Amino acid sequence: MIDKGTVKLKLILLVLIFSTCLLNALPTPNLTSETNSDDVPEDVRRAQMDDEIVERDFDDSLVTRAFVNETNGTIYIQPVSEQKEEEDEEPELERRDDSIECDHYDESKCEKLGECSITKEVCHPEKHLKMVGCLAVFAYPDNLTTNSTDEYFPVNRSLIKTMGCMQYQHDTMMDCVDKKKCLQTKLTHAQIGMCCCKTPNCNVLANVMLINPDVHKESDASKGFWQSTPPSGMDGLGGLPIYWVLTTVLGGIFFFAILIALYVLWRCRQRQREEDEKKRRNCESEKTNVMEAGNLPLVDHEVMIEMVETPKELPITDFQLICKGRFGRVFKAKWKSQNGEEKMVAVKKLVDTQKSSFEAEKKIFEGLVSLPRWYANVVQFICAEKMGEEYWIVTEFHERLSLYELLKHNEISVTSCNRIIMSMVDGLQFLHDDRPFFFGHVKRPIIHRDIKSKNILIKTDMTACIADFGLAREYNSNIEKSDLLGQVGTKRYMSPEMLEGATEFTATAFKSMDVYSMGLVMWETINRTKLKSSDVVPEYQMPFQTIGFDPSIGIMRNHVVSKKERPQWRPEVFGQISMSFMAGVAEEMWDPEASARITAGCAFERVWTHVFSLQDCSEGYHSGNSLKDGKGGEDREEERRKNRRNDEMFKYHSKPNKPHPSPDPSLDDCPQLPPIPIITERGIIHNDSPDAEPSIGRNEDQQKEEEPIVEKIFDIATNRLLTREEFEAQEVEEVNTRASTPTPSGTF
Template sequence: MASCQQQQQRPPPPRPRPQQPRRHPSLLLLLIITTRLPLLLRPMLLLLLLRPGPCGSVAETRQCVYYNGSLGWDGEAAVASELCDGERDKRQHCYATWRNSSGTVRLERRGCWLDDFNCYDRTECVETTENPMVFFCCCNGDFCNGNFKYQPSFQLPIEDSKKPPEPSQLGNVLLYTMVPLLGVSLLLLLAFWLYRHHGLPYAHHEVPTQEDVEAAPASPLLGLKPLQLLELQARGRFGCVYRAQLPGQEVAVKVFPPEHKASWQNEVAMFTAAGMKHENLLQFLAAERRGTGLDFEFWIITLFQHKGSVGDYLKGNVVTWSELCHIAETMARGLSFLHEEGPDLKPAIAHRDFKSKNVLLKSDLTACVADLGLAVKFEPGKPPGDMHGQVGTRRYMAPEVLEGAINFQRDAFLRIDMYAVGLVMWELVSRCTVADGPVGDYRMPFEDEAGQHPSLEDMQEVVVNKKQRPALRDCWRKHPGLSQLCETVEECWDHDAEARLSAGCVVERVCHARRVAEASGVATTTTSTTSSTSSSSSSSAGDATITIMVPSASPPNPELLPGAARESSL
């Protein structure tokens, strides 16, 4: 089909208000530069700025034709207008999406679209992509999406305009004189700005090319339009994470700037390695490069987890004994999956930045491991890649990492992850309601010992020299299940790396602790009435919720408990 065009009759739009011309950003920049030039050169620059050029007013979009596919295709009855309201410093566009099945055009949606550089300078709504799954077009101007087209070889028409008069000889002299000078000035300003704000990152990092995206697999998700960023969720060392919207699905988009393309490449390589599918690993959807020229970013698209990370969740919530066991078990299962080789050629992978911020929670509090930007995989017969030892978050660095004394073998990197697992489990235990006594406020590991922003030297003094660890409260050890978890935590963060537990062993320990708590006869129950037979109770303010502690008549025989001979099974 050469083109598919659907026209809808609509009432004439209200007379638009006079549009104010926008200031061209390049002119403002040139005016700023002018103030820095010598007095003799300023008149020549001003003459150059006053020359007629293409910097005129930009058409603004105030209203668009609106259509929602859920209303059905019933002609004018389904067509309405939409007033485009958005941020004042952002452009507004109109858009349309439709499908074409066997020559039949089925309109999906039309309406307003937020600032998108792909829509600039388009007065008609035209899709130019070859054979897209969903046709999409955007344009500028009121009700410009009333008509839409599909033209694969379409070239945006050049608006007829009168040629400016031939410049005078003096104008040519000024042009050829000022352009090199302005170019040098802009480069100097750009270099100074990069030095002040980014430490000249482009001087130390290779600028990515189109070959960078070859690591990203082809995904049908990339053909689904539109994908729109909605809200900033988090900001880290290598980029930002946004909540974004696909048709019918919320996703998370991790955005990497160009200088951190190595982290993007590494994370994509980990997610797309053989056999990397597991319920306790964050589900990867797609990866791509966004933007053109020097203005581009690298994206990783995954499922969005509304509960956020374990660290963020514990800041505002406490956990029950059952929730604690579920989070700890599924977290350890996810890391165990990473650490072990799989039957379908899955390599063993060390995370190298394991912490509560990098463990996300699903709606049912099932944990899934995320952020593989620093991960390294170990494949038989192949070098593991970048093996720089001192990486990760200082607060979660193992003693051997802080000392810089790492054995660059697979098991050594896996044990570094297990040290961090012990710290995350301590965070979970510290916010559990099952222990006797009040639950304290959320504290990060070593926050009491080294503060909120410890330096590398601070952590070396606390962890290596003093061999301190976060405190385990006495009341935790009085509960049979928490006591088992405290022992597991201590064996995970052991100073001797070879004495630490494996991730698979932590899974068994958590399951064993759950069974010990059940078999010991100490159970927690939530009820709406008071009880006079409880040995201890605590009621929450504002309701009559009571936690009942029911002791058993006699202590159980340890030999009859599942997993009693735990040391023999390790």
């Protein structure tokens, strides 16, 4: 252990060395003294300086002027009496108790009151302001010819702003160039100049002069701080300038404060290391005693961590790559259960940097698994495990892949469009609502935060289910703001308030962002729907595709927020009853104002009612009795139809493998149901190009578009933005530091 006395001695020596270096580095002003200050004691040197000041004052009272005769080189001393006679001829304001008369003018009074003549003003010394002088403030001329060697130029009457007198404390504070003429003191870059003088009526217009900028290249303010002459009356200790003394003292205090802070910090860390070392030795002693007694420790931290991190063996084989990106890959694989049954699953393998995304998705799925039953419009979860250096999420496999893949390679019918929109909005209302339709149980609201066509999977029967919950969060009153406030998701699908960074911390505000994104997905779906046999369906387009691939947040903000742009509908859409209705719902979902958007539950109810009303019309739900009964009979018939729809939806969500109650798209022939993509070892083969080479997931030019931007969290401790991985790694390190501290004896 380091000896405390040795450490203190070293610190004292270090302080002395730094102090000496600082004092040597500071410049010493020139002090006129006949004796060497290094050889004379301080008290004697101060007494000598006081005597010199008294003697100089006495000499000044007798002799103030000396003239040299240029002919013979003799020196003539002017007597005091002659000085007084000259003072009578040319009086100067040198006494502190005298008043002074100056020319007075105020441009503001001239403009407001019409008082434009130059008058006289008398100023008297006041209290601590013992001196008085004259000044003038003027504007620079617009066209000043500077090709002259004259040091000053006269100022025109029209340029005068202010004239008058002023009180001041000391001669040096005025810094006047001439006592009898008002000459500009400093050359400034502003358009206003100032001059001052110290004799009566010295600021008359003829005496007001402007500096020639060619002669005075620098103002007096450019003089070095340390080279300036200390003003009389402003002397500090031993004739040193007071500001020099203050700077030295404050610098020394600041320097010693830093040393003390560093020492305290070092001592705290030293004590912490000593305590940790002491605890470690005590813990080792306790473990040794327990082992010698024939027992094993109850908890071994290292073994416990190893047990958690050891990957499990999953019954998954026959991996086939579907798509890949920067954050991981998705495979089609075969799952073999314990009873020998096999089924196809989708395995998402995330890289080790995506631990936060894996844990968020796992948490959402585990919360849904705890509910009494699974909702059909959310992808079925199987398991989530850490496998080596990767994180695996295993879900149910749907052979039609994502809605993006379906729309990109196929046209769909109106019936298929209705079923897809109805089922994916059904899934969103289930996530958002704490009491969803057709579920019968209370749950916590879930915010997805990355709704897009690539995160919606299509089942064989053309129903949709929502997937990819890496950015999703359960909303409750205890959730931290840092966990939700951030620009996350795919930029193309971000809501206006998310692009602006003006999100309210309420459940309604966060849900409205998902609703906006779902409206864009509905536009994608409707845009690829064949409305009739003669309809020419355009090629697949992403929302705002005209902006380009991978747009920045600034570009999206300009189009979505500033210009309030939205994807444009085909004119043919409004000629088809069902699609026109769906387009109206989508427009209410992407309203610029978050508070004006309809909720997912409201959107689902409208879509659900509309789809079933089309089915009722096609099946002729108007009996003869209801027509005879009039309007009352129609109301009762409508109520019976509504109850029947509710029963069908409840049965669909409560019984596995129950057909969806909406019209069956497999009966359509305009166009027919899209074929199932073929997944091979080399990639995916779609119907639109059966002879083409198999593709893996997506085009290269769309590679960046699929990946959501990285979420960042503001960390108060470090005062900077951290990615979620950095933020959680910091938390894990703190937990490990606390966990590595052995438990004191007697607490088991």
